[in-house]
Amino acid sequence: MKVPFETLKKEFKRVLLQLSFTEEKAELCAHTFAANSRDGVYSHGLNRFPAFVNTVREKQVDIHAEPKFLEKNGLIEIWDGEFGIGIHNASLAMNRAIELAKANGIGCVAMRHTNHWMRGGTYGWQAADAGCIGICFTNTMANMPPWGGKEPRLGNNPLIIAVPRAEGHLVLDMAMSQFSYGKLQDTDLKGMELPEYGGYDVEGNLTRNPSAIIESRRALPIGYWKGSGLSFMLDVLLTAITGGRSTAGIGSTVRESGVSQFFLCLYQSDMHHQLIEEIIQYTKSSAPVEPGGQILYPGENTLETRKENELHGISVNEKIWAEVLKM
Amino acid sequence: MKVPFETLKKEFKRVLLQLSFTEEKAELCAHTFAANSRDGVYSHGLNRFPAFVNTVREKQVDIHAEPKFLEKNGLIEIWDGEFGIGIHNASLAMNRAIELAKANGIGCVAMRHTNHWMRGGTYGWQAADAGCIGICFTNTMANMPPWGGKEPRLGNNPLIIAVPRAEGHLVLDMAMSQFSYGKLQDTDLKGMELPEYGGYDVEGNLTRNPSAIIESRRALPIGYWKGSGLSFMLDVLLTAITGGRSTAGIGSTVRESGVSQFFLCLYQSDMHHQLIEEIIQYTKSSAPVEPGGQILYPGENTLETRKENELHGISVNEKIWAEVLKM
Structure with a gap:
């Protein structure tokens, strides 16, 4: 079943207004x-919406909170998210980083005590739409074991890097686990197996079964020890800069709340567009592994899917869609 | 065979002075x-030294060049490395980023037309020794296929993240390939196999044989499509900011020369030391996979090895050491 973008948005907004969101916050989140x-x-669109509504109903997210400017460390602004809506907070933070970058070439906003921003790529696209290079990352609850360990102690801490480009932005949006929990959920909903090992089941066996990994919270880090190290360092950076909750502070036994995030923008008038096209062409010129196969740049698939879904409507999980319509 | 640090350094310095390095550059590089x-x-110490000497003898590296300040894009300084000595250039660039960070909380230096900096971790330790968070990355010649492709079109573009800590800095130094070329060379010199698949041989088969991967230049990206995407984006960032050579510009058929590098420092008086210790303790508290196994933070191993080698001398490859002594 396919639903137009505007219908999805209208229904989300209706539900959020019912929950006493302000017009502005309902509009942005919908x-x-x-x-x-x-x-x-x-995974972070319709399929996540009912869970998001629950966090609001259970008052895990304070929909009335507004992020508060705390202090400036040189040119880095530190903000407190006041446990407000993750999407709203992250959108404000990235806007502020864009503003600072347009004034100073570089803009840096670190935020503590915020909530899940849903899809990190959203804020990469936001920066790139404003003509800025955008880099941002977040910590999460512990959902990945460190290299050499069995129990989850690291978040999968997504990292986003976006570079603006007239023909389609270059946007990387990657969790430090081989598969994001969103991807695990998507694959699970489709009743499929993962294309590669994605983590361990509760008994410690490597598995391609997404629900076994969601259950164990033992996702496999990208590149084994390397993704484990990178995830650790992103959490350290967030904590050193914001003084907020690390993955250790968020823990793994309670619901995720009060995460820390970092937003960096770079702006310069000349981003050497022609040289970037050269990189894309050179990368695509590698002979494909599969005959007729294509090599895609980060974000290329997103843009294709967007065009397709704008033209023909968005595929929805009918059960979840029916649930939203009844809210 | 073990050699004291000072003996290694003295011999390196002797050779470099013979090659007409200035006292200052010989001291730093040695x-x-x-x-x-x-x-x-x-791999980037003694074992790399003879190859470095060759690049100097063949005038690929201009030992007389000094990096030149080009322009300021807001707070980002753009420098030209003038095809000088990679170690010298990177050390100057990181020092400048440290200086800027101490003045403004953030310091950002982008450099084009520089040369191989050897071990990227060097500059992470440099920033952390100065009390700064240091992040830096470089591009390289094409030595890794993009995801979906067979021919190398991406560099393995090492990324370094360092956070200062009195008990031992946290320093991540990772190439985007599952194994750095340094690690492949080390393993090859020891006549060993890699612990995991590290890439493809010239016939396109996955292999644990390091020399087969050095030959094919088809290293496996960490996390498959993810490391491929991250490597691509680091190259795009470097090129967009510096206007210098991308991996496409460096190419794969000639010797690597004129790479682009980025140095970012953050400084604030309070880095929330106690919260960082909490992250370390929490991470280490994961039950080990192997009974009695230990979970290490990035940089922990380096510090252990350093102490050990300072006490008992540094293990050297005798053939390479003899070669240096005869130079």
């Missing part, structure tokens, strides 16, 4: 959830 | 090569 589905990130 | 071996990164 747009973001609908756009996530439109861009093919279903 | 120290860096010796320190790389001392810290266990033998």
